[in-house]
Amino acid sequence: MRLSNVEQAHLLTTFAETFDSYWLDPSFETYEPHRDGDRLREALAAERGGPSDLPIEITTLDVRPFGYQQEILEALDAERTVHNRWRNLVVMATGTGKTVVSALDYRRLRDSGMVDRLLFVAHREELLTQSLSTFRHVLRQGDFGELFVGGQRPGEWRHVFGSVQSLNQLNLDELDPTHFDVVIVDEFHHAEAATYRRLLEHLKPTVLLGLTATPERTDGADVRTWFDGRTAVELRLWEALEQNLLAPFQYFGIHDDVALDQLRWKRGRGYDTTELTNVYTGDDHRVRLVLQAVKDKVEDPGRMRALGFCVSVQHAQYMADRFTRAGIPSLAVTSTSSREDRAAALAALRDRTVNVLFAVDLFNEGLDIPTVDTVLFLRPTESATVFLQQLGRGLRLAEDKACLTVLDFIGAQHKQFRFDLRFRALTGSSRRGVQRDVEQGFPTLPTGCHIELDRVAQRIVLDNIKQSLSVSWKGLVSEAKREKSPSLADFLEETGVELEDLYRGNGRSWLDLQRAAGWVEDTPGPDDAALGGALGRMLHVDDLERLRFFQSTTRPDAAQASARLRRLAAMLHFSLFGSRTPFSSMETSLARLLANRGRADELVDLSDVLHERIHRVARPLSEAGDRPLHLHARYSRDEALAAFGLEDLNGTWGSGVRWVPGDRADVFFVTLQKTEAHFSPTTMYADHAITPTLFQWESQNATAERSTTGQRYITHREMGTSVHLFVRESKTADGTLGTPPYLYAGPMTYVSHTGERPMRILWQLDHALPADVFHAAKVA
Numbered sequence: 001m002r003l004s005n006v007e008q009a010h011l012l013t014t015f016a017e018t019f020d021s022y023w024l025d026p027s028f029e030t031y032e033p034h035r036d037g038d039r040l041r042e043a044l045a046a047e048r049g050g051p052s053d054l055p056i057e058i059t060t061l062d063v064r065p066f067g068y069q070q071e072i073l074e075a076l077d078a079e080r081t082v083h084n085r086w087r088n089l090v091v092m093a094t095g096t097g098k099t100v101v102s103a104l105d106y107r108r109l110r111d112s113g114m115v116d117r118l119l120f121v122a123h124r125e126e127l128l129t130q131s132l133s134t135f136r137h138v139l140r141q142g143d144f145g146e147l148f149v150g151g152q153r154p155g156e157w158r159h160v161f162g163s164v165q166s167l168n169q170l171n172l173d174e175l176d177p178t179h180f181d182v183v184i185v186d187e188f189h190h191a192e193a194a195t196y197r198r199l200l201e202h203l204k205p206t207v208l209l210g211l212t213a214t215p216e217r218t219d220g221a222d223v224r225t226w227f228d229g230r231t232a233v234e235l236r237l238w239e240a241l242e243q244n245l246l247a248p249f250q251y252f253g254i255h256d257d258v259a260l261d262q263l264r265w266k267r268g269r270g271y272d273t274t275e276l277t278n279v280y281t282g283d284d285h286r287v288r289l290v291l292q293a294v295k296d297k298v299e300d301p302g303r304m305r306a307l308g309f310c311v312s313v314q315h316a317q318y319m320a321d322r323f324t325r326a327g328i329p330s331l332a333v334t335s336t337s338s339r340e341d342r343a344a345a346l347a348a349l350r351d352r353t354v355n356v357l358f359a360v361d362l363f364n365e366g367l368d369i370p371t372v373d374t375v376l377f378l379r380p381t382e383s384a385t386v387f388l389q390q391l392g393r394g395l396r397l398a399e400d401k402a403c404l405t406v407l408d409f410i411g412a413q414h415k416q417f418r419f420d421l422r423f424r425a426l427t428g429s430s431r432r433g434v435q436r437d438v439e440q441g442f443p444t445l446p447t448g449c450h451i452e453l454d455r456v457a458q459r460i461v462l463d464n465i466k467q468s469l470s471v472s473w474k475g476l477v478s479e480a481k482r483e484k485s486p487s488l489a490d491f492l493e494e495t496g497v498e499l500e501d502l503y504r505g506n507g508r509s510w511l512d513l514q515r516a517a518g519w520v521e522d523t524p525g526p527d528d529a530a531l532g533g534a535l536g537r538m539l540h541v542d543d544l545e546r547l548r549f550f551q552s553t554t555r556p557d558a559a560q561a562s563a564r565l566r567r568l569a570a571m572l573h574f575s576l577f578g579s580r581t582p583f584s585s586m587e588t589s590l591a592r593l594l595a596n597r598g599r600a601d602e603l604v605d606l607s608d609v610l611h612e613r614i615h616r617v618a619r620p621l622s623e624a625g626d627r628p629l630h631l632h633a634r635y636s637r638d639e640a641l642a643a644f645g646l647e648d649l650n651g652t653w654g655s656g657v658r659w660v661p662g663d664r665a666d667v668f669f670v671t672l673q674k675t676e677a678h679f680s681p682t683t684m685y686a687d688h689a690i691t692p693t694l695f696q697w698e699s700q701n702a703t704a705e706r707s708t709t710g711q712r713y714i715t716h717r718e719m720g721t722s723v724h725l726f727v728r729e730s731k732t733a734d735g736t737l738g739t740p741p742y743l744y745a746g747p748m749t750y751v752s753h754t755g756e757r758p759m760r761i762l763w764q765l766d767h768a769l770p771a772d773v774f775h776a777a778k779v780a
Helices: 009-024 033-048 067-081 098-111 125-139 164-168 188-192 194-202 223-227 237-242 273-281 285-297 313-325 339-350 384-392 420-427 431-440 455-469 473-481 488-495 510-517 528-536 544-552 563-577 586-594 597-612 637-643 708-714 771-777
Strands: 087-091 118-122 146-148 159-163 182-185 207-212 249-255 306-309 330-332 356-359 374-377 404-410 450-453 657-660 665-671 688-691 694-698 722-728 742-754 760-765
Touching: 067 087, 067 098, 067 237, 067 771, 087 098, 087 223, 098 125, 098 182, 098 207, 118 125, 118 164, 125 146, 125 159, 159 164, 164 194, 182 194, 188 194, 188 207, 188 223, 207 223, 237 420, 249 285, 249 455, 273 313, 285 313, 285 374, 285 404, 313 330, 313 356, 339 356, 374 384, 384 420, 404 455, 420 431, 420 450, 420 455, 431 455, 450 455, 473 510, 488 597, 510 528, 510 597, 528 563, 528 597, 544 563, 544 597, 563 586, 563 637, 586 597, 637 665, 637 742, 688 771, 694 742, 708 742, 722 760
Parallel strands: 087 207, 118 159, 118 182, 146 159, 182 207, 249 404, 249 450, 306 356, 306 374, 330 356, 374 404, 665 722
Antiparallel strands: 657 665, 688 694, 694 760, 722 742, 742 760
């Protein structure tokens, strides 16, 4: 194929930029046979799942996290650093590298000097041996760790990989509960077993890390009770699919002609199980529809290995009976089945003497079958965690398994039921993004994946999503009146209302809701309405310094300003009162806020909730001086410029670059996804990340190489000036009141450039972009 540089210039440029991104990617290395031959053989053996020719103690591989694993590590860092939570549960599908994440997490903790002594707990010798090997590779330390399993006993007791059975043979009273700094428990869903509980109740480590694919168990126990009812971080499904770590899926949403909208619904519990069972087993109409869908969507039902998730034991037994009668051999596997019967059922599914196992839940890993190629959702599952848990049973990679077929049977639901949760889990979209996905047929899925809703199912899902999006003010007030004047955080937790639903402008805010519910009787201040809207445009704030400053604004000494506090006050001023009103002094600005006391108190309440939403550590930079910017925190353009010392923003609108003489700094604001609707042909600059630390940026069209501005960019180190990058994905975002904020990517250094008017400049970032930002910013 020949391409013309005249007619296909954009395509050829994309080819070249994609090649550069691969060539400069640190995960690609030059191969020298005499130097790297052993590494290659070891890596190939590991990829094939076979034994390595090299002894386990010899480790040469440099283990780096995939992007989605890096996001999990960043979230764990935030849990500990920002929220002071040192007991954390990580939920990841089987096969996506839970052990690698735990080893990388331990390496970071140990390198920081915080911890050393480690206990890694699992229930099988094979898991322990593999985990020890993983830790040795990640730490690049061939003699790391000792096994405590199958007759092997540690000598040093510093880094122990032990089975729960061996550990329970110890006299725990003789083991100091604080001996181990870090305790990692693999397959944490076993934690409710007596052997695990005894061990966990005794140990008091600095760090507890639980790993599981299945936090919710068949017996109703929820292992999140060990972590204050929380999951610290959950793998994003679509990222693992993009890395080919899971089997692609073909999802079919099929209308089942069963209406559940009149059934009873309890908040936090959903439908009544008995009522659902009666509806689903009352006659054979639905099961005939399910059988027809299997015949239509599954290539050969006689060779499928399927799991069907039912609402109750009675429902599972009913489905197994009806499928078997229809010529598809099936069994029900339930909590009433004996261990022998469950094992026999699994064996029958593996060898295809049975094609379907129907169950209420299949959550313990003993029922894990990688060859499962079909999943039937026969119950309304609202919880995204449970939905992914069930889906994950079929996403394991297996030989001769091209993809997973998913049949989800959809009927009219109670108005409190939310379909958006499962589709957000499948796609990673926002609530409004899911609505567009459903309307447009899910156009942007990982390679090999497909989601298709039949006409009626699409209408049901769309109506449900639109209803969840159109949270009426009247409904919020009615919900609020049923509560007893809680805090903002408690109200959101109790009602399931999202913060963005509360702050939508037009007189909608937390204080307005408190007034409407009769909890607050106050006299609105002179800027009351404007401040209510302004607070809704501050939901992006995610650095601790600013949140603490918000908390301090109502204190009498708040106006005692240092140079850094003055800039923080200017940032808040422009957020609250707009960029057309210059900042004169901290005292004047805070006095204006406090003249609206209800709004000042609301800012304090809001800062508590924003603190809880932080999922990434934003760190201050030592070289920043009085500039109150935190690396990888988010800022509006006005907030960022105020942080650089600007106190009059008139005349600064519309430009993506700004030279700040006082701070001797060039500030770049980059929108990665440019569309003709928001950018003119002269401002569609080619800005993107090549690697996490290399960023290509185009100057304004008028900038020549020898101009004052061009020379300042090229020689900024010699001139003693700095260059700073702020990036955002797009100019509009779902659920954002106003324009989306920018992420502060930090200072950067000139590397090279080509051309002029515009200049295409390659910059070296001082700090790597976060994994999710790099994923959005890279060219391919």
